[in-house]
Each structure stands twice: as structure tokens, then as C-alpha cells.
Amino acid sequence: MSDDGVCIFIDGENLFYSEKRQGIELDYLKLKEALVAGRKLVRPYYYGTMMRERGQNRFLDLLRHAGYEVRLLQSIQYGSTRFEKGLDVMLVTDMLVLAHRDIYDVAVLVAGDRDYLYAVKALKDMGKRVEVASFDDSCSRDLGLTADRIISLTRIVPRIQLRSRKPKISGGREMLGTEAEGAVVFKAGSST
Numbered sequence: 001m002s003d004d005g006v007c008i009f010i011d012g013e014n015l016f017y018s019e020k021r022q023g024i025e026l027d028y029l030k031l032k033e034a035l036v037a038g039r040k041l042v043r044p045y046y047y048g049t050m051m052r053e054r055g056q057n058r059f060l061d062l063l064r065h066a067g068y069e070v071r072l073l074q075s076i077q078y079g080s081t082r083f084e085k086g087l088d089v090m091l092v093t094d095m096l097v098l099a100h101r102d103i104y105d106v107a108v109l110v111a112g113d114r115d116y117l118y119a120v121k122a123l124k125d126m127g128k129r130v131e132v133a134s135f136d137d138s139c140s141r142d143l144g145l146t147a148d149r150i151i152s153l154t155r156i157v158p159r160i161q162l163r164s165r166k167p168k169i170s171g172g173r174e175m176l177g178t179e180a181e182g183a184v185v186f187k188a189g190s191s192t
Contacts, residue, residue, distance in 0.1 A: 046071070091111075
């Protein structure tokens with residue numbers, strides 16, 4: 001195990017849409033383990049937008065339970081469209097402040113936007129190592145060239161993907177569970 005302290009910074013909106021594009025769901029515990037890769041974890045951060053969508057609170061609670069520091073912005077609405085604004089600024093501010101305080105040695109940025117390019121350069125100028133983790137189809141070429149290391153989420157999908165177990169029958173009820181949570185959820189419409 002390396003003595004390098006690692007902070008993970010996840011652009012939740014970026015990752016959410018990448019997951020949708022890939023047609024998968026990630027296991028955030030396994031993702032954290034894969035990104036730390038045997039080094040000392042300082043803290044994983046997840047940045048997202050409060051959208052008041054069904055299931056979001058449960059997802060955020062699971063992240064918190066898994067040790068993530070969850071940072072949220074209120075979504076902005078223009079007409080009938082809701083979106084995030086300022087998430088990348090919040091993430092970059094934390095990356096730079098924590099680097100300035102010498103809290104970590106390695107920043108793992110889970111995003112592929114070129115918007116992060118100058119923050120990555122600034123962190124490297126401060127003597128920090130920066131790794132960028134993203135799917136192959138969503139990483140800016142310039143960001144990838146600037147990072148000290150690129151982690152291809154595409155290549156490690158089999159290790160970090162959330163897998164649903166096949167339904168089990170127990171007492172006449174069909175039960176569904178996920179490996180990540182070890183949870184048992186009754187299928188809608190089954191008797192309780």
C-alpha cells in the first residue's frame with residue numbers, strides 16, 4: 001500500500017449521463033476501491049444537483065453510507081427544463097483548497113470535460129498528481145494529455161458495474177437484490 005493520500009472528486013452529473021449513454025449502473029463502492037487502487041484514501045467527494053427526482057435521496061444516502069462526502073447544488077429551472085449550473089466550480093474550488101492545505105497527494109477526477117483543464121494544470125503546478133477517470137467516449141483529448149494518468153472506466157466496467165441478482169422465490173414472493181447493497185427488495189405487486 002502506498003503512502004500517497006488520494007482524494008476522489010466525482011462530477012456526478014457527468015458520470016450519471018455517461019452511465020446512461022453506456023447503458024449501465026455503477027457500484028460506487030467498487031468504483032471507489034478501483035480508483036484508490038491500494039493507496040490511502042483521504043476521502044471521496046460526490047458533486048451533484050438536487051433534482052427532487054424519485055430515488056435520488058436513497059441514492060445519496062447510499063453514497064453517504066459508503067463514505068462519500070456528498071456536495072449538492074440546487075438545480076436551476078428555465079421554463080420546463082431543469083439543469084445544473086456551477087457544479088464544476090464547486091468541485092474545482094474544493095480540489096484547489098484541499099490541495100493548498102496539503103490534504104492529499106493524488107487527485108482522482110471522475111469527469112472528462114475540458115472545463116477542468118486549467119484546474120488540473122494548477123494542481124500539477126502545486127506538485128499534486130492528477131488522474132482523470134472517465135469513459136473512453138467522454139474524455140477531452142486535452143484533459144487526457146494534461147493528466148498524469150488516465151483511468152479508463154470503459155475498460156474496468158466489469159469490475160465496477162452494479163449487477164442485479166436474478167429473482168429468488170421465497171415463500172411465494174419474488175425477491176430482487178443487488179450485490180452492492182446485499183439488500184432484498186420485494187418486486188412491485190408481490191404479496192408482503
